[in-house]
Amino acid sequence: MRATELRVEPEPDLRAHLRRLLSTGDGADVTFRVGGGETFAAHRCVLAARSPVFKAELCGRGGAAAGRCVDVDDMGAGEFGALLHFVYTDTLPEMASRDVPAMARRLIAAAGKYQVERLKLVCEDMLRRRVDTSMAMATTTDSAATTDDQLSQRPWLTQLFFKFASRMVGGMVVDAFTPEPPTAAEKSGDASPSPSPSPSCSTVAVSEASGHHVLRIEGYKRTKMMMATGEHLNSGEFHVGGYTWRLRYYPNGYDQEFSSSISFALVRTGRDDDDVVVRARVKISLLDVAGEPVTRYSHSDNKCTFYEGHDLWAIKSFIRRVDLEDSGHLDDGGGGGDSFAVRCDLTFNVPDIRVDVDDAAAVTVPAVPPPLLHRHLGDLLASEAAADVRFNVDGEAFAAHRCILAARSPVFRAEQFGSMRERAARAIVRVDDMDADAFAAFLHFVYTDELPEMDDDGEEAAAVMAQHLLVAADRYGMERLKKVCEDVLFRHVVVATAATSLALAEQHDCPELKDAILRFVTSPARLKAVMASDGYEHLITSFPSIATEILAVLAAQLST
Numbered sequence: 001m002r003a004t005e006l007r008v009e010p011e012p013d014l015r016a017h018l019r020r021l022l023s024t025g026d027g028a029d030v031t032f033r034v035g036g037g038e039t040f041a042a043h044r045c046v047l048a049a050r051s052p053v054f055k056a057e058l059c060g061r062g063g064a065a066a067g068r069c070v071d072v073d074d075m076g077a078g079e080f081g082a083l084l085h086f087v088y089t090d091t092l093p094e095m096a097s098r099d100v101p102a103m104a105r106r107l108i109a110a111a112g113k114y115q116v117e118r119l120k121l122v123c124e125d126m127l128r129r130r131v132d133t134s135m136a137m138a139t140t141t142d143s144a145a146t147t148d149d150q151l152s153q154r155p156w157l158t159q160l161f162f163k164f165a166s167r168m169v170g171g172m173v174v175d176a177f178t179p180e181p182p183t184a185a186e187k188s189g190d191a192s193p194s195p196s197p198s199p200s201c202s203t204v205a206v207s208e209a210s211g212h213h214v215l216r217i218e219g220y221k222r223t224k225m226m227m228a229t230g231e232h233l234n235s236g237e238f239h240v241g242g243y244t245w246r247l248r249y250y251p252n253g254y255d256q257e258f259s260s261s262i263s264f265a266l267v268r269t270g271r272d273d274d275d276v277v278v279r280a281r282v283k284i285s286l287l288d289v290a291g292e293p294v295t296r297y298s299h300s301d302n303k304c305t306f307y308e309g310h311d312l313w314a315i316k317s318f319i320r321r322v323d324l325e326d327s328g329h330l331d332d333g334g335g336g337g338d339s340f341a342v343r344c345d346l347t348f349n350v351p352d353i354r355v356d357v358d359d360a361a362a363v364t365v366p367a368v369p370p371p372l373l374h375r376h377l378g379d380l381l382a383s384e385a386a387a388d389v390r391f392n393v394d395g396e397a398f399a400a401h402r403c404i405l406a407a408r409s410p411v412f413r414a415e416q417f418g419s420m421r422e423r424a425a426r427a428i429v430r431v432d433d434m435d436a437d438a439f440a441a442f443l444h445f446v447y448t449d450e451l452p453e454m455d456d457d458g459e460e461a462a463a464v465m466a467q468h469l470l471v472a473a474d475r476y477g478m479e480r481l482k483k484v485c486e487d488v489l490f491r492h493v494v495v496a497t498a499a500t501s502l503a504l505a506e507q508h509d510c511p512e513l514k515d516a517i518l519r520f521v522t523s524p525a526r527l528k529a530v531m532a533s534d535g536y537e538h539l540i541t542s543f544p545s546i547a548t549e550i551l552a553v554l555a556a557q558l559s560t
Contacts, residue, residue: 013480014374014408014449018046018088021407026417028403030058031069038077039069040084045387045401049380050087050373051114059386074113079106086119090371100126121368129276209241210347214287215249218339219491220330223251224321226490226516229259237269240346242367243278244269247344254316262321265314266344268306277307280348284315286324287341289331297327318342374448377404381447389416390428396436397428400443408446409476433475438468445469445481451488463489463497467504474508486513493520499535506543522553 021027021043028041047054057070072080082103085093095103104123111119215235217223223233227250235247246267254263264284283300285293297319304313324330330340380386380401387399405412415429431439444452451469466488473481489501490513498521505514521530527550530536540547 012449014377015089015091017407018373018404019085021046021403022084022088026403026406026413032072032080033069034072034075034077034080036071036073040077040080042084043401043403045380045385045403046088046377048386049376051116053114054087055385075106075110079103079110082107083110083114083116083119086122087116090118090373092122118369118372125368208347209350210345211238211240212343212345213238213245213247214291214341214343215247216339216341217249217251220251220338220340222490222516222519223249225519226512227251229253230255232265241278241348241350244370245346247284247342248312248314251321254314258316260320260322261317262319262324263314263316264318264342264344265312266304266346268311277305278348280304280306280346282313283345284318285343285345286319286327286329287343288329291341293343294327294329297329374450377447378444381443391431391439392428393431393434393439394436398436398439398443400446404447409478411476434468434472438465438472441465442469442472442476442481445484446478449480451484459492459494460496463492463494463501466492467497467500470504470508470510482508482510486510489513490516493517495526495529496533497535498526498530499533499539502546503535503539503542506546518549518553522550522557527554 025041028043030042030044030047032040032042034040044054044058048059049055075083082093082095085091086107092107104126108120108123111117111123213235227233229252230250231252232248232250235249237244237246239245246269248265248267250263250265253259253261254265266282266284268278281300281302282304283298285299286297288294299315299318301313301315306313319327324340330338384399387401389400389402389405391398391400402412402416406416407413434442441452444450466485470482470485470489473479473485486505489497489504493501493516498517502514502517502521504510505517521527
């Protein structure tokens, strides 16, 4: 089966949880003393997952003993704190705009020391985007303090800031490498000739980035029933021009003013450290059953602006629901008319700085890769490196890391660092109410904020796994996993699992899921089959009031 794709996607909380872990220092097992003064508490396993240098220093043979204070003498407290923030969250901390260039230059050196490659690229990208004449000169000064090895590994950055001493005239970039007039000694011939300055040229080239994304809405009628006005469902991420984007679908309108319409919004995501303004042309079109845009229901805006703190553009009155339902453009491939698709076309200009040095080819600036935190923690789980707690589940052993479990779950936090800490530390933790496959999927979500890919066993198998994970999420206080499981159960509800999912929705306080499944089971074509399923007798025995609610929904349907 394909990787689980969410329709109702609560905001990922892995970064927030690890940020809190760093801030509180819960379960910290290593301390750094920076510059002989300020100390920072951290967690070996997180550092090892994110940096091969930290892994060798803290977890390798002869590494620093647990609890030992590690001295860091070659950087200041400010950049070391920012480095740790990035290691734990994949983002840079907030800082005043005037402080960004100097901090970015220092963090490039720190990232080089600890081999945090993405941090290097993020900082280099920030400098490239902020380059001007005065900063170019400041950067050359700071670059002198950076080791030759680090500069040799980044030739484009060296060339960019040593050679890009240009000035802006009327919005145009012109060459500013004018030779200095000869000194008196040079004129008289008493001084040895100075080497002539190297010719150079810099160019700002503006190119056009464009792309499109098709979002297909399946189960349109269900989305109407499940979502309130102002609530949205997210598309998958797509990439245009080096940025990550999502479409938001509001089945019952963006707000109360547009509650009779379907709304869409385009959101720029994934650039927490970016204050660059993007001015774009956006067009969102309804597609007919042949996949072609419907002119009448195509909306465009040639002046959409996306910037820090305002990375959303919305078309609130895309189409009235009654107009969509009467348009003939709803289709499910079988004539049921319960799906439709829209296409988002996005175009904007991308400035690119190219520096030619001694007639060499233009410098190619490395692209910043997407965040890697979830992948690094997933690798940590798989490798079992620095694991300090073990679980026995249905006879199978699982290794994990106390601090990550505690960061992600308040129940684990109480077990590992609270009043139950001594008991948790003494023995392998036995888990009796979950099978091994479900526990493996649960740990995968804890470390990556994603459900794992599952075998192609069909909707029933996906629903059964989601049922197990919903119980685990409720037990361990993981609200986002609970919402994700509700969504999977909603999308994969079938006759064989409907009664069990309805019982779980009632037991674990999932009112939206309960309402959606009630509407599913009270379909006249399905109710008889659901009543004959294995889980129905348990449902009615455990929750007698459900029978009354089923009758009430049936009566309401018959009256309309």
